[in-house]
Amino acid sequence: MELAKGGTPAGLIATVTFQPLAVGQLQALGVGGLPLIVIDHPLGGEKLEGVRRRAHQAVEELAALVGVSR
Amino acid sequence: MTLRSQVLELPDSPEAVFQAFCEREWCDGLPIIPPTPERVEAMLASVAGxxxxxxxxxxxLWREATLxxxxxxxxxxxxxPEFFPVVLAAVEAMLDPAFNLYGVQATTHPVAPLLILNGPYARTIGMQSGAGCFGPGFRANATIGRALRLILMNVGGGWPGGHDMATHGSPAKYSYAIAENESASPWASHHVxxxxxxxxxxxxVFGGEAPHNVNDHVSTRAAGILHTASDTAATLGSNVKWYLSQSQLLIVLGPEHAATIAADGFSxxxxxxxxxxxxxxxxxxLKLGGMWGIQEWPDWMLAVTDDRALLPSVASPEEILxxxxxxxxxxSAVVPNCTFSRAVHRPLTRLRA
Amino acid sequence: MSPPDCIRVLSPVGEVRRRVLTAPALPPDLRGKTIGFLDNTKPNFDKLVAEMAGLLRERFGVKAVVHRRKANASTPAAPEILAELAKACDLVLAGSAD
Structure with missing residues (x-):
């Protein structure tokens, strides 16, 4: 968020369980427009296959966000 | 006095007011005193500001902590109303960046701010420092601690599972406030x-876990009691020690343990x-689990290779309160902190003369 | 005046006084861009970044990925790390979860 205030495009990656916290933070700090990439919860404790699946999710979401902002 | 808060008109019964506040997620699940304008004005009249x-x-949620x-x-x-200056000093202390209130509010760890009151005002308002001080029975302790929690929920927005991400929470999140038993201490009190x-x-204010019991019924020397306390403090599952730069331990000595320790000449x-x-x-x-591999340690600790080497829980003796x-x-009791918040103190400055 | 048998009470909920900031726009295309990751140190975020880095290079033609870790999960990133990411990257993604 500090980065975005300084003018650097920035976003957050959060698991779905932490989505409300992340959204609340962004809105409360006046940067509700920052992109939020949501992946399945949890990330910690997952084996490599699970991490890979979440990486695909994240990249798909980023692709959609970039598409929208185009 | 002009009050700006949204006003609700509710049926004038304790049940209806309680129900309305529960439905709006405005309380901790226990009955409340209805905050009428008259009661709020009386509270405000007890402080300067x-x-x-x-x-x-x-x-x-970064909402303003207005008086x-x-x-x-x-x-x-x-x-x-006479408890309110204590609440204000605690909120001021929690807003010090060293306390890292965002971390304390949002973490999955079961941390709650423990309020410790020192000095004569504790006796003025009847804040319990003696038997059962962490437990029920004392209005000042119970309601000051509860006020902090309601403020953290309603003003800060730390609702469990929403923006307060604590996995289990803690009974200490209902209310966590004591006074030091200065008259039973063999040493200078904490504020001195x-x-x-x-x-x-x-x-x-100290961002701590609920108290961990230190039971020592047999030691007649300082070393025995302090070994028991040290063993209670050093556990694999506690957050203390993983982020070493912000790890702190609070030792709450019962007066009898304190007297035994002091009688051995310990300061x-x-x-x-x-x-x-x-x-x-x-x-x-430490390698068995906990936060092994993601710890924040100084270089000298990261360089240790001998599995038998005993590593400290905090960075220096000064990090022990x-x-x-x-x-x-x-x-006695040990209260480990959450390791991303440091104890902060504030004098009561808003007492209306 | 309240109707009889009614009580007037005040909302305990705080209010926000902050102004709204405009978030900087995302780059229209990631090709040739440098993407930064601010690692919150939570387990597996480093692996997620490594996996995403591969996909971003293959699918978006991303030029480089910069991966920096905070000191720990619960405190803000050091200003030096933020400054470095701001200087080097066209887009920065921060980890915020378990």
Whole structure:
């Protein structure tokens, strides 16, 4: 968020369980427009296959966000 | 006095008001005192400052901690107006960046701010420092601690599972406030150690877990009791030790344990050094789980390879706080912090003369 | 005046006084861009970044990925780390979860 205030495009990656916290933070700090990439919860404790699946999710979401902002 | 809060008109019965507040997620699940404008004004009249004045934005939703909102929540908690200056000092302390209130509010760890009141005002308002001080029965302790929680929920927005991400929470999140038992302490009290005069009243907030019991019924020497306390402090599952730069331990000595320790010639600093040297786990144990691999340690600790080497839980003896509280009996308590928040103190400055 | 048998009470909920900031726009295309990751140190975020880095290079033609870790999960990133990411990257993604 500090980065975005300084003018650097920035976003957050959060698991779905932490989505409300992340959204609340962004809105409360006046940067509700920052992109939020949501992946399945949890990330910690997952084996490599699970991490890979979440990486695909994240990249798909980023692709959609970039598409929208185009 | 102009109050700016949204006004609700509700049926005038305790059940209806309680129900309305529960439905709106405005309370902790226990009955409240209805915050009428008259009660809120009486609360505000006990302190210096305007209703609109804000102590700062409270995380995680960064909503303003105006004196009016703090008073509304203090009324709900059951505080008497004379408790309000203590609540304000605690909120001021929690807003110090060193306390990292965002981390304390949003973490999955079961941390709650423990309020410790030192000085004569604790006796003025009847804040319990003796038998059962962490437990029920004392209006000042119960309602001041509860006011802080309601403020953290309603002003900060730390609703469980929403923006307060604590996995289990903690009973300490309902209310967590004590006074030091200064008259039963063989040493200078905590605020005097911090440089305040004994007749000043000072609030300390400590982002801690619920108390861990230190049962030592047999030791007649300082070393025995402090070994028991050190062993209680050094556990694999505690957060303390993983982020070493912000790890702190609070040792709450029961008066009988404190007397035994002092009778052996130990000063408070000696207690801290002893616990610093003994509240340790071997490297081989630390490797078993906890936060092994994601710890934040100084280089010298990361370079240790001997699995038998005993590594400290905190960075120095100064990171151990010692207070005396409680009543009769051979128990003390260890309160580990959450390791991303440091204890902060503030004098009571808003007492209306 | 309240109707009889009614009580007037005040809302305990705080209010926000902050102004709204405009978030900087995302780059229209990631090709040739440098993407930064601010690692919150939570387990597996480093692996997620490594996996995403591969996909971003293959699918978006991303030029480089910069991966920096905070000191720990619960405190803000050091200003030096933020400054470095701001200087080097066209887009920064921060980890915020378990």
């Amino acid at each position: 305007d209703a609109e004045e804000s102590l700062g934005p409270l995380p995680p 009016e909102k703090l008073a509304v929540n203090s009324v709900m908690a059951g505080c008497l 150690e911090l440089g305040y005069a004994a007749n000043q009243s000072v609030v300390t 408070k600093d000696d207690v801290k050094v002893f616990v610093f040297e003994h509240a340790r786990l071997p490297l081989g144990t 010692v207070v005396v509280a409680g009543g009769a009996g051979k128990h």
